[in-house]
Each structure stands twice: as C-alpha cells, then as structure tokens.
Amino acid sequence: MQSIEGAAIRPGAVRPDCRGSAHGSAVRVRPAPLRVAIVGYGVVGPLHALAYQTMTKTLPGLPRKPEVALVVDPDAAARARACTEWSVPSRPPGAHLWDEFAIDIVDCCAPSNLHASVCSGALSADRSVLCEKPLTGSGDTSAALVALAETRRVTFGVNFNFRCIPALREARRLVRSGALGEIRSLRVEYHRSSNLARHQVGNPPVNVNRGALLDLGPHAIDMVHFLFGAITGVSARTHFHDPCASTAADDIAKMECVLDKGALGSVEVSKMTAGATNDLRVFAYGTEGALRFTSVESDTLDLFQGAQYATAHQRLRFGMGGLDEEIAVIPPETGSSVLTWHAASLAAFARRVAGEDIPIACARDGLGVDRVLDAARTSAARSAVWVPVAA
C-alpha cells in the first residue's frame, strides 16, 4: 500500500532507462524520461509541476520527457498537497534522496536564501540543477557554485522565464540586428502590488527574501543583460515604506546604470504599485529606432523606426508562434501566458540536459545578475555612490 507521501523506488531496483513496445517483430524504444525533483512546493513549485505536465503533452518532439518524480519540502502540509495534486512521492529534505529516487534534475524552488545550499548539495551529487531566480543573490556565493558545476558533467541553469516571452525574443533579435541603431538609453521596470496589503496594520513584516531588489530585481536586471548587454556600474537607492518595521526587506529599488557599450539605463522595481499584477516594462531608444513593451499586453511589441520615429510606430503582434520550437502542438496564433513562459524555460533546460545544443539562461547569467545586486546594495548603503560591477 502506498503511504500519503508515496513510494520510493525499491533500493537496488533497476532504473527505468528505456521501455520497449513490440509491434510485430520491431521493438520501439522510448528514451527514458528525465526524473525531476521539485525542491520547495510553495507558490512557484506547483507552477513548475504544472509546466512539466504541460510540456509533456504539448511537446511531442522532446527527446526525453521530464516527469516529476519527487517533491521535497520540510513542511508536511506542502508535501501532502503535492502528493494529492500529482500522486508523486514527497519527502522532507535529505541528501540521500537523489540516489533513492534516481533523480536526473533537481529543480530548486526553495526560498531564495536556501538556493546556495540546495544547489551545492545537488551539484556535488552530480545532478543537473535548474534554480529559480535569484541564483543566490550574492556574487561570491554564486561564483563558487558556478566553479563547482564546472568540475562536474552537469547542466546548471536559472529560470529567467521572462526570456521566453515571444515579443521579448523578437526585441532581442531586433536590437542585435542593429535595426534600432546604437542603443543609447533604456529603461526596465518591474512592478507588483504585493507589499501594499502587507503594510496595512496587523500584517506581518515582509520576509527578507521578499525585498523588491532581491525578489524582483533579478528579472529586471537579467532582462537588461538579455536584451542590451552587461551592466558595468550602478547607482542605486532602496526605499522602505515603513522604516520602523522590523524587516530588512525593501519595498522599492531604483538603479541608474551604465552598460558595457556605453548606454545609460535605469531599472526600477517596486512592490508598492497599486493595481500592478506582474508588470514588466521595457523601453529602449536607439539612434535609428526605439521599442516599447509591457507585459500587460505581453504579445505586443511597439516598434518606432524611420525618419519620423519619434511619433510613427508599428505594433507587432505575437502568439505562441514565437515559441514554436518549444510548444509544438498549441496553435501559433494562441496567446502566450505565464504558464507557457515557464514551460518554455523549463523545456529548454530539459532539452539541454538531454544533450541538445540550445540556448538557456545558465548559471553564469545568474552570477552576472548577482554581481549587479551586490553593487546595487553597496551603492544604496552609501547614498547612491557609483559602484562598478565586479567582473
């Protein structure tokens, strides 16, 4: 009989490397699935579980289909929920689990301050790791993880899922092709409203993992890197809505930055924007054109080009077509969504683990973001002095 937390693979059991199906005399061999452990089943862990299931149904061409084989969480209620929702085994954390459940991919959805220990344990056990953002939030800690991963034959990625918005992929292609000329200035904003309610009387203070800079900053900084190039110096300020509260978590962070090619940028992240849900905005101005994006209309990209580019613009529309290599059976004109961005990001990682040479957001990208976070914190602590970003 199976317990509420499910059954482990028998110790010493043969790992299901392939399954044959006989049709006449020919035997069709299906590649073994990639066995995934989701570590942390709070808000984003269940979304990942759904994304894996989505891609299994929508990507007939995946070389090795990922399947959730284990959920790890110290919280008994979270484990029971995972077991009920997906009928998969769930366990409290433990180093022996990767062997016991024959895990190929450790998908780290634990709180941000635990990413370093979860990732280093899994990498040391030679497992491929997909880590939620931020990689660790500290450049030196992330650098140590990257160095560790490079001594192992594993894949190490970060889930920067906004990279999988079709309109932003097109924005990157346009910028790289020179269609906008030389990018001289840019602005990336990421707004949510989540801390507004928390600051009302009686609500507990915001957990340190939920500070705007650490929680929202990685997506915004990575988007600058993804679209325009590396940030090399910053001047930053953080804002605490209630400076007397016993919390180290900022509600708003603003950053001026310079990029490797000389562009001037600004990054603003806020959890105090009334009405905001998950609003990522991008503006870029080049010598021959400009672009504008908002995730409120995530399948739209406004493009300004030509002699009259200050006013004349065209509106490009996207659907799943921009992700056709990842989400094969959804009609291309269907709109994309948070679920498909995550599914595309996780699918790309799974394909990479399966040996395909396709681009992913790798741990070095996470490290680059964490170096900017370090510089921003240093700058904010010193009245917004300019701080170079460590290489």
Ligand SMILES: NC(=O)c1ccc[n+]([C@@H]2O[C@H](COP(=O)([O-])OP(=O)(O)OC[C@H]3O[C@@H](n4cnc5c(N)ncnc54)[C@H](O)[C@@H]3O)[C@@H](O)[C@H]2O)c1
């Ligand atoms: N890419 C995105 O868009 C996105 C969205 C949301 C969250 N995140 C990231 O995902 C991570 C988790 O966020 P969340 O909102 O789901 O947090 P959460 O607090 O809702 O859930 C975290 C879960 O991890 C569990 N946990 C605690 N210690 C653990 C351990 N040692 N091992 C395994 N599990 C442990 C907790 O019990 C909880 O169930 C954070 O790093 C966050 O930044 C990313």
